[in-house]
Amino acid sequence: MNATNNTTNAKPKTAEAKALAKAKETELRAIFKNIDPHRAQEIREAYYKVVEGLRTLADELEIADAKSAQPGNDLMIHEHLLACQAMDAMDGSMLGTFL
Secondary structure (H helix, E strand, O other), X not given: XXXXXXXXXXXXXXXXXXXXHHHHHHHHXXXXXXXXXXXXXXXXXXXXXXXHHHHHHHHHHHHHHHOOOOOOOOHHHHHHHXXXXXXXXXXXXXXXXXX
16 A cells, blocks of 8 residues: 555655655665674564554454444544554655565
């Protein structure tokens, strides 16, 4: 889930913004290459575990809400939406571009 795709008023990135994002990605890649390989692997695994876990959590909360015996109770869908927001936040991470 990408916040940009879900927003009808999203503005396309300017050339300057794209260049800045590319520079940050390049810097992050360099930093990542210089850390301990074991730590780098731990970060990779944790990143993918979080992303996968958030998707599973959001899906399961949505299903639980749909099957709820208490129609009109929005607690489960609220939790689902929080998980979706967390996924959107992770979409902003540059780690996913190179891990």
